[in-house]
Amino acid sequence: MRLLADVFLLIGAAFACLGALGLVRMPDVYTRIQAGTKAVTLGALAFLIGAALLFPQWWAKLLCILGFILFTSPVSSSTIARAIHLSGIKPWRAPTPEASGQAPMSPQAAKPAEGRR
Amino acid sequence: MDDISADPRPSIGHYLFSVLVLALLWLLLAGSLATAELIAALAVGILVTAIAGPRLAVLSGVRLSPLAPWHLLRYLLTFFTALVAANLDMARRVLSPSLPLRPALVEVRTRLRSSLGRMLLANSITLTPGTLAVDIRGDRILVHWVDCPPGTDLDRATAAISDAFERHIRGFLE
Numbered sequence: 001m002r003l004l005a006d007v008f009l010l011i012g013a014a015f016a017c018l019g020a021l022g023l024v025r026m027p028d029v030y031t032r033i034q035a036g037t038k039a040v041t042l043g044a045l046a047f048l049i050g051a052a053l054l055f056p057q058w059w060a061k062l063l064c065i066l067g068f069i070l071f072t073s074p075v076s077s078s079t080i081a082r083a084i085h086l087s088g089i090k091p092w093r094a095p096t097p098e099a100s101g102q103a104p105m106s107p108q109a110a111k112p113a114e115g116r117r
Numbered sequence: 118m119d120d121i122s123a124d125p126r127p128s129i130g131h132y133l134f135s136v137l138v139l140a141l142l143w144l145l146l147a148g149s150l151a152t153a154e155l156i157a158a159l160a161v162g163i164l165v166t167a168i169a170g171p172r173l174a175v176l177s178g179v180r181l182s183p184l185a186p187w188h189l190l191r192y193l194l195t196f197f198t199a200l201v202a203a204n205l206d207m208a209r210r211v212l213s214p215s216l217p218l219r220p221a222l223v224e225v226r227t228r229l230r231s232s233l234g235r236m237l238l239a240n241s242i243t244l245t246p247g248t249l250a251v252d253i254r255g256d257r258i259l260v261h262w263v264d265c266p267p268g269t270d271l272d273r274a275t276a277a278i279s280d281a282f283e284r285h286i287r288g289f290l291e
Contacts, residue, residue: 015204015208018204018207018208018211018212021211021212022207022210022211025211025216026211026216026218027216027218028220030220030249030251030261031218031220031263033249034207034247034248034249034261034263035207035210035211037243037244037249038200038203038204038207038244039204039207039208041200041244042200042201042203042204045200057148060144060145060146060148061145061146061148063145064142064145064146070240070244071240074239074240074241074243074244074250075236075240077243077249078239078240078243078249078250078251081249081250081251081252081261082251082252085222085251085252085259086252091220091221091222091261092218092220093220
């Protein structure tokens with residue numbers, strides 16, 4: 001039980017970390033929101049499952065927290081995205097025209113300045 | 118939100134539904150099933166429903182049929198699968214050195230009429246692979262798609278992004 005809880009906590013930490021990395025690496029606001037919202041939501045979910053395994057007597061409260069996170073976190077990111085959209089910001093485009101079309105998985109250096117982190 | 122979807126007045130069933138949900142929430146927070154707690158839960162549920170009254174119009178999209186819980190369960194299953202898939206997908210994109218992105222804004226059509234249903238659909242879109250709901254105008258949801266195939270039109274985007282969720286949501290929301 002302890003081990004399983006640790007695994008879930010680790011998964012949560014890993015996804016939160018990926019979310020942070022996504023915020024750094026993504027090229028524009030929309031994609032940053034995407035990386036942030038998804039990774040952090042699943043990260044929080046894994047944290048809560050881990051906590052529920054460590055402290056089984058809290059499961060009901062943790063379930064409530066989970067429900068509220070699942071309901072509110074997408075709403076807030078959609079709201080931010082809507083505000084950006086209404087203020088007229090267009091989504092980022094790949095720098096060369098052929099990068100956005102023909103080669104879906106080609107190792108196209110999207111942002112040469114950043115490269116590998 | 119500026120879409121004017123006129124939610125009709127809630128029925129008696131919806132009031133009962135609200136009381137039950139609030140009572141359940143109380144019991145979850147209280148964490149015990151003692152008689153006193155049950156009574157308190159019901160009292161709080163009725164009190165809050167009475168105060169909220171006609172403003173519960175948001176609930177009127179809930180379909181009160183015996184099959185609804187089954188649809189809700191199937192929706193949750195689809196949703197969690199999609200959530201995990203979304204995260205693995207995002208992790209792959211973030212970690213790959215070349216950042217494989219083809220972002221674009223596309224529109225998606227929805228047949229859900231209630232505002233609660235649309236909100237749930239938009240939430241689902243936001244938490245699933247590579248898509249983020251940006252705006253709702255009438256029956257169109259504007260979606261930011263990280264990996265948009267070239268030449269995507271309304272029908273194809275709808276089929277790819279929202280159809281699976283919408284099918285399940287329609288089972289328990291209008």
